[in-house]
Amino acid sequence: MRLVRNLMLGSAAALALGAGAAEARRGQDGQLNILYWQAVSILNPFLSGGTKDVEGASLVLEPLARYDQDGNMVPWLAEDIPTVENGGVSADLKTITWKLKPGLKWSDGSDVTADDVVFTWAYCTAEGGGCQQATAFENVANVEALDALTVRVTFDIAKPFPYGPFVGATSPIIQKAQFKDCLGPAAPQCTQANFYPIGTGPFVVKDFKANDVVVYEANPHYRDPDKPAFQTVVLKGGGDAAAAARSVMETGEFDYAWNMQVQPEILAAMEAKGIGKVVSAFGTSVERLMVNFTNPDPALGEKRSTREGGPHPFLTDRRVTRALSLAIDRQVLVDVGYGPAGQVTCNVLPAPAIYNSTNNDWCKKGGTPEAVAEAKRLLEEAGFKPGPDGVRVRESDGRRLSILYQTSTNAVRQETQALIKQMWAEIGVETELRNISASVFFGGDPSSPDTFQKFYADIEMYTNNFDGTDPQNYMGNWLCKEAPSPENNWLGNNMPRYCDPEYDALFLKLSQTAGLEARAEIAKKLNDMLIEAGAIIPLIHRGRVSAKKNDLGGHIMNPWDSELWNIADWYRIK
Amino acid sequence: MTDAARAEAEAVLSAPPRTLWRDVWRQFRRHRGAMAGAVIFIAIGLLVTLGPQLHDIDPTAPNFRARNLGPTWAHPLGTDNIGRDSFAQLLHGGRVSLAVGLSAMTLSILLGTLIGILAGYFRRLDGPLMRLTDLFLALPLLPLLLVVIMLFRDPLRTAFGPETGIFLLIVFVIGITSWMQTARIVRGEVLALREREFVLAARSIGTRQHRILIRHILPNVVSPIMVAATLGIASAIITESALSFLGLGFPPDFPTWGRLIYDNKDFIQSAPERVLWPGLALALTVLSVNFMGDGLRDALDPRGRGR
């Protein structure tokens, strides 16, 4: 045990803890109140991939390795990170071998073994279970226990980035003994296990009311005997973002609140009271405009917004999309809607820093007089001349430069829409706005005309990101075959219906290339191709933004993993 | 009592210079509250219809160089957080809110009164109509709206344009989902009225059914209908704002009173006037309609007349 403790203290120090934790005792700081305004529904991240559920479970269930605040991998339940250099990853990139820390215990006192890791894989890949984290186990041929503490994952192809399975908050280890009867179709039936999972984390679920509140208690078997500093954690849900901000920064009833999508001036006013403050960190989320390359004209009927329906009457013209991009003053959008939670970006792949291209920085001057003049010139060049009502009309066929612009319902998005409409009006583009309830827009119901996949509009706006730090799957979204269409039941993430064989070829190269530098080069090139073609107009690099009370110590904002990733180290500043 | 009432009613009707409606009008004019209500209501109506001509700033145009301004000559009520003129929004929002409130309320009251009277008076219709009412009361409103909007938005948009199309849709949706209370109330009253002596008397002298309904039953249920109508305007305006908030209403850059209140409620500390004005406008409208309703009720009550 002593050995374990020393090891743990060592890794804790590596996490830049600060002085307060040195003389800490478990449970000395009483209760921690956390507010997630979208309440936790279930504590099994394999059955619900929603951020709130994954993060609620992350106090209990832990992966082999996590991402820290800078996106670096840190060993969590594993001894160290396997690499080709240390022999953990085979030279052909087809296997990765993890070693568990010795002496780990589940919160019921039993030992954590390699069998549990193997079982986790079996659980998520079982037929008919509807596991929402199955992507992590893509191309995994086998997971086997070599001994009680060693696990080997075998892939059926060479994986340049083999850290999908068991890494990050979305892929934690569950206990075999608890879930062994919950495989496949039985998974949803195991309410007790799904609501009260046994884990290795600093806390144990004591009481759970779905979509309302979770009460946790310090785990008596947690590997560090001095942690966590809080005896209980209450994770309450409900209300909206502004009310949540108020509960932390004005009434002080809660210590921490997640996802503050609130107008920056409101947050600033609350912060000024001196009770709490806003913290933010930037991951990979980008609010972007997707440009429809196919024709959404209702007259086309079934062929609407498909490649068979033909190209869009004007949006495939790079000059038009470039003009639209140049007209947008992104800094204004940040100031109005995002404040500390947003940064101007010209890339759809903005992070980690090594992947961030600088070739599209022309968009940063968007909205300046020169940029607007340039936008107007481009539209003229494309044949669009101002009509009597100020809206440009194409001389050749009388086509009005009129755009239907849709997004999901959300106060900040509607303000962004209004601002962009105004900015486009200045270059002679007419815009009709539409907002659609998020459950419909993102629902993907093939019978609804309003889903973001159907894209029955000219331009649509939403945010997307990717898990972890490797962008390969994300860049695969814009392959030719990914375009939603009736043939694939409108599933697919290539909303612009962008299709370039060169892009597909370059992507194939990415999936075969190892080495961070080389991969970054290719990923940047893919990003540039999308922007150059005008398929995507990136707007804002969005960060995670939360509110914390000033007397909450040890918190490190992490955009790559669960926000509560290091909750074992949180303490109350006296 | 019935004979006396009939005689009085007939006397009123037979004397040429005194018609029922002229009497009602005279009575209404004498009602101070009702007149004050009418004046305020007309003033609000004029303000929102003519106001935008005088204060001709586009309420939907943001100006990011003039955000969160206090009152100035150019912007009498200041600007909001993306620089839209608050006064222009209030005026334009009033147009939509009043139109939606009045027309949705009218639709719902007409439907509710019709169904209530038919169900209360004709026994054969009572069962089916009341089961229909139960059904409508039980329908889950939001999924229903999603369905209606999915089915009809695009046809209406092509037929009437985006704004009128959505307007018709919203009025229809609010009207069709809010008539049940009126129907149940009217039916309850009619059930009792049906057995009263004056109705029996009218029936026994062979008065035709529709005449009984219109001349004897309807005037006696006016009072709860007036209350339902007054409350109906307020709830229609608020429902509309809830719809816009859920993304089921007007296009997002289209101001309405309810929406102004909703969007600005989080700014209540830094800029309370942004919710105060639309809130006040809404409350004043409802109050004025209420007082007019009171006056009308008093004027229609033959026993109270001349009091």
Added chain:
Amino acid sequence: MFTYTIRRLIYAVPTLIAISFIIFSILELSPGDPMAQVPLTVPAEERAKIAEAMGLNEPFIVRYGLWLRQFFINEPLNLIEQWTGWTIGDGERLRVRSWITRAPVTDLIAERLPQTLWVVGLAYLFGVMIAVPIGVISAYRQYSWFDQLGTLFSMVGFSVPTFLTGTLFILIFSVWLGWFPDSYDTTLVVRDWPSFLAQVRQMIMPVTVLALFNAAQISRFMRASMLENLNQDYVRTARAKGLRERAVVLVHVLRNSMIPVVTVIALGVPQIFAGAIITEQIFRVNGLGALLIVGIEGADYPLVQTLTFIFAVLIVLFNLIADILYGILDPRIRYD
């Protein structure tokens, strides 16, 4: 009246089955989809598998039949087992399960019921208790200062949306004065005096906001109906007989004025069980209203279907009760 009640109860069964079918069809047609909850990072093929595991690919009529069986056979059997401790059959029955939480819907409802009854139910009770006297006095002293004040209060109370009153209350009583908590703690168990006080403190604001809104509406109907009756001949007769004014107003006039008020109250009682969506959200009460809205937003149709159906049962029941009360209030009303 008794046979009428029995007949209505028998008719209620087919009515409710029809209602459940219509609700199911609307949810089926509705464009919302539970897949909206699945993060965008999950690729298309995985989404299809998740949808299949939820049973979304079964035909409409099969899913409706399944729900009927689960709700009308499996759930009641389960309840019986829980209450009596018997085991009927093998005890392995599919229950109505929510898609989002994967928990049996009836368990979720049972978990939410206490706070909804406490907050929404009490608010309704208080609302009625305030509204009836206000309505009676306002009508009896029509156009007095009390009446004018009551009118002003109820009209403002009704036309100011609860999301605004709620926010205002939180600002005044939680932020500035610090008297009441702005968040409702559902884990609080009342077992002694301090915990009872805590329960009262956290209930005051949501109950007040809702009671205001309810009282405003009911008092208007009460007043209008009283006014209608105060001028009737029987009132004059009663007074002429030498009855005391109190008896005239509170016995004769009030009783005859109750029909519209009873209707409104009966329509409102099922609403208690539907919860108060906005108020529950603002104060984080997380009762049935919050459950319903989360279900709708997440397109959790087993949950929405079950909740809405229970709601429909209550509507049918309370409208029947109202009809019976009409007969008691006014013996002239006959249904046969």
